[in-house]
Amino acid sequence: MPATASSARSERPEAAPKKGGIRRAKEAQILRAAERVFARTGFAGARMADIAAAARLPKPNLHYYFRSKRALYRAVLANILELWLAETDIIAADADPAAALGHYVRAKMRFSRFYPDASRVFANEIIHGAPEIGGFLRQELKALVERKSAAISAWVAERRMAPLDPRHLFFAIWAMTQTYADFATQIEAVLGVPALGEDEFAAATEEVVRLVLRGCGLDGAPKSRVSAARPSRRRPPVGSSG
Amino acid sequence: MPATASSARSERPEAAPKKGGIRRAKEAQILRAAERVFARTGFAGARMADIAAAARLPKPNLHYYFRSKRALYRAVLANILELWLAETDIIAADADPAAALGHYVRAKMRFSRFYPDASRVFANEIIHGAPEIGGFLRQELKALVERKSAAISAWVAERRMAPLDPRHLFFAIWAMTQTYADFATQIEAVLGVPALGEDEFAAATEEVVRLVLRGCGLDGAPKSRVSAARPSRRRPPVGSSG
DNA sequence: CAATTTTCTGACCGTTTGGTCAAGTTCTCC
DNA sequence: GGAGAACTTGACCAAACGGTCAGAAAATTG
Numbered sequence A, B: 001m002p003a004t005a006s007s008a009r010s011e012r013p014e015a016a017p018k019k020g021g022i023r024r025a026k027e028a029q030i031l032r033a034a035e036r037v038f039a040r041t042g043f044a045g046a047r048m049a050d051i052a053a054a055a056r057l058p059k060p061n062l063h064y065y066f067r068s069k070r071a072l073y074r075a076v077l078a079n080i081l082e083l084w085l086a087e088t089d090i091i092a093a094d095a096d097p098a099a100a101l102g103h104y105v106r107a108k109m110r111f112s113r114f115y116p117d118a119s120r121v122f123a124n125e126i127i128h129g130a131p132e133i134g135g136f137l138r139q140e141l142k143a144l145v146e147r148k149s150a151a152i153s154a155w156v157a158e159r160r161m162a163p164l165d166p167r168h169l170f171f172a173i174w175a176m177t178q179t180y181a182d183f184a185t186q187i188e189a190v191l192g193v194p195a196l197g198e199d200e201f202a203a204a205t206e207e208v209v210r211l212v213l214r215g216c217g218l219d220g221a222p223k224s225r226v227s228a229a230r231p232s233r234r235r236p237p238v239g240s241s242g
Numbered sequence C: 001c002a003a004t005t006t007t008c009t010g011a012c013c014g015t016t017t018g019g020t021c022a023a024g025t026t027c028t029c030c
Numbered sequence D: 001g002g003a004g005a006a007c008t009t010g011a012c013c014a015a016a017c018g019g020t021c022a023g024a025a026a027a028t029t030g
Helices: A021-045 A048-054 A059-065 A069-088 A097-114 A116-127 A134-157 A166-182 A184-191 A198-215 B021-045 B048-054 B059-065 B069-088 B097-114 B116-127 B134-157 B166-182 B184-191 B198-215
Strands: none
Touching: A021 A048, A021 A059, A021 A069, A021 A116, A021 B021, A021 B116, A048 A059, A069 A097, A069 A116, A069 A134, A097 A116, A097 A166, A097 A198, A116 A166, A116 B021, A116 B116, A116 B166, A116 B184, A134 A166, A134 B184, A166 A184, A166 A198, A166 B116, A166 B166, A166 B184, A166 B198, A184 B116, A184 B134, A184 B166, A198 B166, A198 B198, B021 B048, B021 B059, B021 B069, B021 B116, B048 B059, B069 B097, B069 B116, B069 B134, B097 B116, B097 B166, B097 B198, B116 B166, B134 B166, B166 B184, B166 B198
């Protein structure tokens, strides 16, 4: 897949893939601003003028790089889907169920911590019926879940973990981890803190990991506590899969 | 708390609590339609004309009963919060942790099944920073979680369940159960079904219950499998509480 | 250093949308 | 049954918003 976000999900060539020098930088700048605004107010609530202001550019400049509001929104989504898949792919052919699931949950929690706006845009899109990424969900995501589920089912068959439907396990893990981004406002309110900082996320991560592992019948101390380094945005650690 | 939804969260008297005969019925009719439309497109995306159409009323009629779009939105939210709290209150002073948590999860899953639009409006509001119900989250909800958490902490202290932070357990349960309403589109796509029916919800409920109970160190067969009767909307089973 | 392409931007426009209004119609209650 | 309140609605705004355009500035190129 070409890295240029403006190519969205291909479809039409959309302004030919000219690799203008300035273009790439400005598009990224606009996409960042757009992600923030879309996350805060949703697609309909976001105003092009606000995005322009957030990107510190005059409004017509946005339309120079992105045909329309919807095109910009789709570009933002395309950007996010890449990230989402990359993080999800971490659950590789790890030999040990506990380690694999632990890594996966931790990766998801890092995602919620470092890309909360991306998570919120994604959540918003799905809540409203996924009008733009329905195809992605039914194709790529479904296929990915089926691949990963096969591995987990194997572990279940080998009595290496409690019997469960892997697909619902995925739903549960996605929900539990993404809630720390999407519902951060609620969590902050209940915890009585102004914002979820490193401490809160560390605590939350441990709780979720324990809950998931125990829930899967996988006790024992979690192995590697990888330092919570910020994953590089443009070159995510795309592990194998299959 | 007065049942009239239009009283919202009080604040201003808002059109005096006149109990017009027709008023009550029409307001309910409008609120139902508004909930559906707000759930599908969010606050900003919803158009008064669409709500009017959904309610089968001319647009000015909406403004006769609700001052403004925002007032209508708040009324819808107030409606939802009542429901939300009621369902949450089910986790009473149940003697048995497994039974209590099991009941709670099942109640939440019923909520997702029967009031998906309510759940989506709520989710939307929170994702966008809870501009209207921030106070509710910091007051009522926080207090409720603290009360319930005390009970769970007691169980933990008595070694009746695995050690964990009850607040994060709540976040996890909310996330896992609400995802079947808010993210139904995604789940349907991954499962490859056109809609989540009774079968899917039954299966999902069992998976989530097992995951939670096992995750809390509470194994053993789930006790009562209460028939999944639709809870009455206006008179929810308000149990006592702490 | 032209010539030409790419990038930038102030001013402008057509539509959409929340909200209003005044003139009805129906209900309520004595 | 009639006076007054409650309710209904077609016609109408003003503001907001996505999008356009023509011309100016930079970049790029030969």
